[in-house]
Amino acid sequence: MKGGRLTALVTGASGGIGEELARLFAADGHSLVLVARSRDRLARLAAELEESHGVSARVLAADLSRPEAPREIFEELREAGVRVDALVNNAGFGSYGLFAETDLGRELELLQVNVVALTHLTKLFLPGMIERRRGYVMQVASTAAFQPGPLMAVYYASKAYVLSFSEALSNECGGTGVTVSALCPGPTHTGFVAAAGMGDSKLFDRGAMSARAVAEAGYRGLFAGKPVVIPGLRNSLVARTVGMMPRGLVTKVVRGIQEKRNG
Numbered sequence: 001m002k003g004g005r006l007t008a009l010v011t012g013a014s015g016g017i018g019e020e021l022a023r024l025f026a027a028d029g030h031s032l033v034l035v036a037r038s039r040d041r042l043a044r045l046a047a048e049l050e051e052s053h054g055v056s057a058r059v060l061a062a063d064l065s066r067p068e069a070p071r072e073i074f075e076e077l078r079e080a081g082v083r084v085d086a087l088v089n090n091a092g093f094g095s096y097g098l099f100a101e102t103d104l105g106r107e108l109e110l111l112q113v114n115v116v117a118l119t120h121l122t123k124l125f126l127p128g129m130i131e132r133r134r135g136y137v138m139q140v141a142s143t144a145a146f147q148p149g150p151l152m153a154v155y156y157a158s159k160a161y162v163l164s165f166s167e168a169l170s171n172e173c174g175g176t177g178v179t180v181s182a183l184c185p186g187p188t189h190t191g192f193v194a195a196a197g198m199g200d201s202k203l204f205d206r207g208a209m210s211a212r213a214v215a216e217a218g219y220r221g222l223f224a225g226k227p228v229v230i231p232g233l234r235n236s237l238v239a240r241t242v243g244m245m246p247r248g249l250v251t252k253v254v255r256g257i258q259e260k261r262n263g
Contacts, residue, residue, distance in 0.1 A: 005029055005030055005031065006025070006030045006031070006085035006086045006136070007030065007031040007032070007033065007082060007083060007084055007085050007086070008022075008025045008030050008031070008032055008033070008084070008085065008086035008087075008088060008136075009032075009033040009035065009073075009077075009084045009086070009087050009088065009121075009125070010022045010025070010032065010033070010034060010035065010088040010090060011035045011036070011064060011088065011089055011090050011091035011117075011121070012035070012036055012090040012091030012092065012140075013032075013034040013035060013036050013042060013045065013090070014034075014036035014037070014038045014041040014042055014045065015036075015041070015190065015191055016188070016190030016191055016211045017090055017140060017183075017185065017188065017190060017211045017214050017215050017218075018036070018088070018090035018091070018140075019045060019211070020211045020212045020214070020215035020216075021088055021090060021138075021215045021218065021219060022034060022045065022049065022057075023049065023215075024215055024216065024219045025086070025219075026049040026052070026053040026055045026057065027053055029053065029054075029055060030055060030086070031055050031056040031057070031058075032046070032049065032055060032056070032057040032058065033057075033058045033060060033077065033082065033084065034046055034057055034058065034059050034060065035060045035061075035062050035064075035073060035091070036061070036062075036091070037061060037062070037063050038061070039059060039061035042059040042060075042061060043059050045057070046058070046059050058080075058082065060073055060076065060077075064091050064112070064113045064117040065109040065112045065113050065117075066112075067112065067116070069117060070117050070120035070121045070124060071120070071124070073121070074121070074124040074125065083128070083132075084125050084128070084129075085129065085134065085135055085136065086135065086136040086137070086138070086222075087121060087122065087125045087126075087129075087135075087136070087137045087138070088137075088138045088140070089117075089118040089121055089122065089137070089138065089139045089140060089162075090138075090140040091113055091117070091118075092110075092113055092114040092118075092140065092158070093110060093113065093114070094110070094152055094155040095107050095110050095152065095154055095155060096151060096152055096258075097151060098151065099153045099154065102154075107154045110154055110155065110158060111154065111158060114155070114158035114159070114161075114162065115158050115161050115162070118139060118162060118165075119165065122137060122139070122169070125137075126169075126173075126178065129176075129177075129178045130173070130176045130177075130178055132177075133176060133177035133178075134177045134178070135177065135178040135179070136178070136179050136181075136222055136223070137166075137169070137178065137179070137180045137181070138181050138182075138183055138218060138222050139162050139163075139165070139166040139180070139181070139182050139183070140162070140182075140183045140185075140218070141159045141162040141163040141166065141182045141183065141184045142156075142159040142162075142184055142185060142186075143184050143185065143186040143230065143235050143238065143239045144156040144159045144160075145159040145160045145162060145163035145164075145182075145184055146160075146163075146184075146238075146239045146242050146243070147242050147250045147251070147254055148247075148250070148251045148254065149254055149258065150251060150254060150255040150258060151255065151258040151259065152258060159184075162182065163182050163184065163228070166180055166181070166182035166227070166228075167182065167227055167228065170182075170227040171227075179222060179223075179225050180227065181218070181221055181222045181225075181226055181227060181228070181229060182227065182228050182229070183214070183217075183218035183221070183222075183229050183231075184228060184229065184230045184231075184235075184239065185209065185214040185218075185230075185231050185232075185235070186207065186208075186209065186230075186231070186232055186234070186235035186238070186239075187207060187208040187209070188208060188209050188210070188211055188214050189208050189209070189210055189211060190211050207232070207234055207235075209231060209232050209235075213231060213232075214231045217229055217231035217232075218231065
C-alpha cells in the first residue's frame with residue numbers, strides 16, 4: 001500500500017462486514033474511527049483492536065437514521081483534528097414484505113441510512129481527500145443493486161443507487177489520487193437477515209459467504225483500485241449476466257427466491 005498509514009472511518013462497525021473491515025484496517029496498522037449506534041459494542045471492539053494491533057480506535061456512537069448525524073460526525077472529528085483518509089460507508093439495513101404492507105417509517109429510515117447518510121458523509125469527507133490528493137472511499141452496495149427485488153423493493157432500489165453513485169464518483173475522481181470502490185456482496189452471514197425479518201426466505205438457502213471473506217475481498221479490491229468488487233464467483237457470475245436476461249423474467253426469478261419457504 002502506498003502512502004503509509006491511514007485513518008479509516010467505518011460506519012456500521014459494531015458487527016458483520018463493518019466489524020471485519022475494521023479488523024483488516026487495524027491489522028495493517030491503520031487508525032480507526034468506529035461508528036454505529038451501540039457504544040458498548042464499539043468500545044469493546046476498539047479496546048480489542050488497540051490492544052492487539054497498537055492502533056488508535058476512536059468510538060463515535062451515532063444513529064445514521066437521524067439526518068443530523070453525518071454533520072455531527074464530521075464536525076466532531078474536525079474539532080478533534082482527526083483527518084479521515086478512508087471512508088467506509090457500510091451501515092445499512094433491509095425491510096422485507098410487500099411494499100403496500102410494510103412499515104413506512106422503517107423504510108424512510110432505511111433510505112436515510114442506506115442512501116442519504118451515505119451520500120452526506122461522502123459529500124463531507126471527499127473534498128478533503130481530493131485536496132490532499134489521497135484517499136479511499138468504499139461504499140457497501142450489494143448484488144441486489146443489479147436487479148429489482150420484489151418483497152424487498154426499497155432495499156434493492158437503495159443499493160442500486162449506491163452502485164450507480166459509486167461508479168459515477170469513481171469516474172469523477174480519476175486522476176485525483178482518490179479511489180472510490182463499491183463492494184457488492186451477495187448473501188452473507190451477518191445479523192442482516194434477522195434485522196430485515198426474512199429468516200424464512202429462500203435467498204439464504206445456499207451460497208452465503210462469511211462476513212470475513214466479504215470484507216477481505218472488498219479490502220483488497222479497494223486498495224487495488226477496483227471500482228466494483230463482487231465477492232464470490234457465483235455472485236459475480238449472476239450479477240454480470242443478469243443484465244443480458246429479459247427484465248421481466250429477472251424480476252420473477254428474484255421474487256421466487258425472496259419468497260419464504262412456507263409461503
